[in-house]
Amino acid sequence: MTFTLSTKATASAAPYAGLPKYHFVGGNIDEPSVPADDLADAMATVLKREGTAMGKYGMNSGPQGYLPLREFICSSLAKSAKMQVTPDEVLLTSGSLQAIDLVNATLLNAGDTVIVEAGNYAGALSKLRALGVNYIGIDLDQHGMKMDALETTLETLAAQNITPKYIFTIPTVQNPTGTVMPVDRRHQMLALSKKFNVPIFEDDCYADLIFDGTRPPAIHALDTENRVIYCGTFSKTIAPALRVGYLIAPWPLMGHILPLKTDAGSGALEQMTLAEYLPKHFDAHLAKTRPILQAKAAALTAALDEHFGAAAEYDPPIAGIYLWVTLPKSVNTDRLFTVAAAQGVVINPGSEWSVDGPANTHRIRICFGHPSIDTIKDGIAKLADICFQEFGVPERSGNIERS
């Protein structure tokens, strides 16, 4: 029979057909780095000790998730991000995507306005579009969101009697630009949040992946007035398929969020396993994986330099799993995406990762965490070939003129 769909339904997705050979998209990580054996050992320990608690929803911890993992998150964020948080302010979620969905459901109605960074996580923007929310992009520079631009926008909105529902920011390893916001700018954002009475929603999903291990205090850590909602994840540090993220919010806001988490809890095995694994292994695991990501980033920039030369501009990567690359304006990356995907090379076109799509059609986001170094080298060479065939740039590969 034919089903009559809701207005929320989109076109039917295609059945899964496997990943392309050169898969430079998605928040995937280095597979050999996933600590599968240590996770297995942690899981065996915790399951044999208290696995039968899974016989009830929430185990012994209630709807906010396994208490020992919430406790670890608090102690870890105190050390790494200078945050002071108690376990009752932490909600474990099915990835940070669910955290974003919950904040949006709790705060946003269609027609509301929010502030975002002009270059942005495509998934966050598409969620806002689906909700019918107006989002206004604030320009970025090499230090993240520009505070003069933010203030001007907030003033303009205030003059129209519009109070945005939140300022969404990825201050540490911004997505897609990879920048890290300095501390003084974080203080400025808090001051503007106060002046215009707009909360901040801080997404800190990549903050553990700064290659040299330094990490500024979270905006949440500098806030003394409960004006920051915060989310994080273990997707980028342990494994994305685990689907364990967390949302940090003050009460009573947390109490408004909880009834909207209608899934009766996130998976117990992930929560229990991470709670057992992380206290012993997290710091050492990060110390081991950061150089691996850094080596992949170096392979990517070397390949771009070799095959695109001056045609590919980027800031040197200092963190994370993606690079934001500017190509000559003659390159339309929406088209490059389509042509390259047909040949097994998948990248993110800049238009999808920007509030102003048309202004960014000469940019691409390249995710380097998952492919091997050899795959990065081969894939970028292939991408350069395709780009040349379509757009005549880059004109040279290494020292050799293309033809």
Place this chain on the structure above:
Amino acid sequence: MTFTLSTKATASAAPYAGLPKYHFVGGNIDEPSVPADDLADAMATVLKREGTAMGKYGMNSGPQGYLPLREFICSSLAKSAKMQVTPDEVLLTSGSLQAIDLVNATLLNAGDTVIVEAGNYAGALSKLRALGVNYIGIDLDQHGMKMDALETTLETLAAQNITPKYIFTIPTVQNPTGTVMPVDRRHQMLALSKKFNVPIFEDDCYADLIFDGTRPPAIHALDTENRVIYCGTFSKTIAPALRVGYLIAPWPLMGHILPLKTDAGSGALEQMTLAEYLPKHFDAHLAKTRPILQAKAAALTAALDEHFGAAAEYDPPIAGIYLWVTLPKSVNTDRLFTVAAAQGVVINPGSEWSVDGPANTHRIRICFGHPSIDTIKDGIAKLADICFQEFGVPERSGNIERS
């Protein structure tokens, strides 16, 4: 600061304060039955074999979830429910609640009409209310949804040019009545589905828990025209805190559902562990746990007989983890719930588990899967005391007049 909430937000929930001593609510199960050691062994095997695949979203299986678990579900349902399903029709979800949410998001808009059973899972009804959907309850008898009542309702709606979006049914171990719909009535429902062009949404979450192990074919199994959407779960058979359910839908409907699952997949550890554990252990595990649930059901009915006598009416339990109990009409179970909860005895008041709440304020749902037999005995005795103090019934406890 004060956050301005969306219209979807409810009153703030209270912080978790632990479970009450006599906890007769929720889809919890017998804790000692959770196969924690076997799950730990299965997890160690699968993680050491292929755990690094968690380095990418969807592992090697794409957005519908770990393929070996989808394959097991197909083979298991073929055997137990006579269903013919392929893995590409199966979507693994974070519990069957997410399956319900996804079906609702895909099919329902505010103002739409759906058909439900008059006694119903409170969570399903509250989801429909939150969506602004009109639901119409169909009366139940000892064989489940009454087909004459269903036909009359569908005719009435058709006369108003209303085509319901689906018929939601729990045919096997109906919630809360515990009935099992005979095969002929399943065929009748399919005929009505066809006659009025209304799909069926079959929730089969308890079907593995029929005490004598018999299970009729699913409605899905009798359907030759792709008119049934189906969901199931391992919450009630393995452990609720695992949060592994599944949704079965034909293509292209599945393709419309997938984009609305915005969590980038459900937890990998649960999926991998179950896929490793279930083929070897599922049947034996069910054979072991059914008698445990049956013994608890017997303890519950014995306690009701002893402490409530004729004041508590129920159909003898044949399955599942809950009993639907009718008390004298003088008992208001909304009030009983409040008074008993304050004394550590928590039951579901009938009004919340019914489309027509006021007609069911003398009924309660008692979940017996989680508490021990001693807790069941003590809790029902205490409930009878409280009920007598508030309402003067039951007048006798055993052979002794209350005072």
